[in-house]
Amino acid sequence: MTTCQHCWGYRIGSMVGSLEFCASLGSKLILVLGHTQCGALEGAVNMHLSQKDARTSKPPNSALTGLLQELSGVVQQVEEKLGVQADSQMFVDHAIKVNVFHSIDFLLRFSQPLRELMKHGELEIHGGIYHQDTGRVEFLGPSPRQSALLASDVALPPSMAKLSLPTRMVLDGPTKPDQALQLLREGNERFAAGAPIAGQLNAQMRKSLVKEGQFPHSAVVGCADSEAPLETIFDALPGDIFVLRNAGNTCTHAEGSIMGSLEFAIGAVNTQLILVLGHTSCSAILGATKVGLRKGWEYQRILLKSRPVVFA
Numbered sequence: 001m002t003t004c005q006h007c008w009g010y011r012i013g014s015m016v017g018s019l020e021f022c023a024s025l026g027s028k029l030i031l032v033l034g035h036t037q038c039g040a041l042e043g044a045v046n047m048h049l050s051q052k053d054a055r056t057s058k059p060p061n062s063a064l065t066g067l068l069q070e071l072s073g074v075v076q077q078v079e080e081k082l083g084v085q086a087d088s089q090m091f092v093d094h095a096i097k098v099n100v101f102h103s104i105d106f107l108l109r110f111s112q113p114l115r116e117l118m119k120h121g122e123l124e125i126h127g128g129i130y131h132q133d134t135g136r137v138e139f140l141g142p143s144p145r146q147s148a149l150l151a152s153d154v155a156l157p158p159s160m161a162k163l164s165l166p167t168r169m170v171l172d173g174p175t176k177p178d179q180a181l182q183l184l185r186e187g188n189e190r191f192a193a194g195a196p197i198a199g200q201l202n203a204q205m206r207k208s209l210v211k212e213g214q215f216p217h218s219a220v221v222g223c224a225d226s227e228a229p230l231e232t233i234f235d236a237l238p239g240d241i242f243v244l245r246n247a248g249n250t251c252t253h254a255e256g257s258i259m260g261s262l263e264f265a266i267g268a269v270n271t272q273l274i275l276v277l278g279h280t281s282c283s284a285i286l287g288a289t290k291v292g293l294r295k296g297w298e299y300q301r302i303l304l305k306s307r308p309v310v311f312a
């Protein structure tokens, strides 16, 4: 039996590597064990509750804050399940179980050796909760997402693939609008702070994205101006956002490709958030204030239609 002390370490490649080594020695069971009165989860819940009314989440100012922020996704899942009325203790109690399966799902998604052993019936990964008041361990069984995640073919955890963010794929499922908006805000916060973490895809991640398909969390309509690149502004990887750009981020009639593309994004791709993004010093909008452009020029038509925006 292997115990994975997972509270702060589930994103760290060395944890995955150590478990792969242990499994190669013949261990047949990996147990991911949470526990009641977990200080790390209490800290993550308190930080989430204190920041949830803020316009943007703050970048970590210490390693400890960064580690607690890594658990914020778990706390957000709990909030969706319990609702905003739940008190912090209810949050913590439920987050313990959610975090156990979050850790198991990470192992399933990012370890090819563990997946292969499981497919051949040579390994199982279960969750559990140690109840400190009774001394008993509650065994939770495998992850509810196990069968879906065994189809993953991602070979390395993001940190070991020189990526700090996993690539979004169909397996991630749809993202709710408030979660998608939070991802955009956090990505923009990293960009504005000069600390982007989205790297280039390696071949393995690219192949996985092609094989499993895209599931972008947001569709963004932005300007074609070169100084406003949307993936860069939101520190996004391929697979994260569905991007539509033209001069002046205009959407003035139903016949154009913008409308059809957005309908594709919310229909076929199941994106649930659309953001229309303008930007300062926009050459298209500045141009709309000028007169005397040659008649019949498509660009002039765009500018004229955007004029009400300028003078609104």
Ligand SMILES: [Zn+2]
Residues within 6 Å of the ligand: 223, 224, 225, 228, 247, 248, 249, 279, 281, 282, 283, 284, 285
């Ligand atoms: Zn522009």
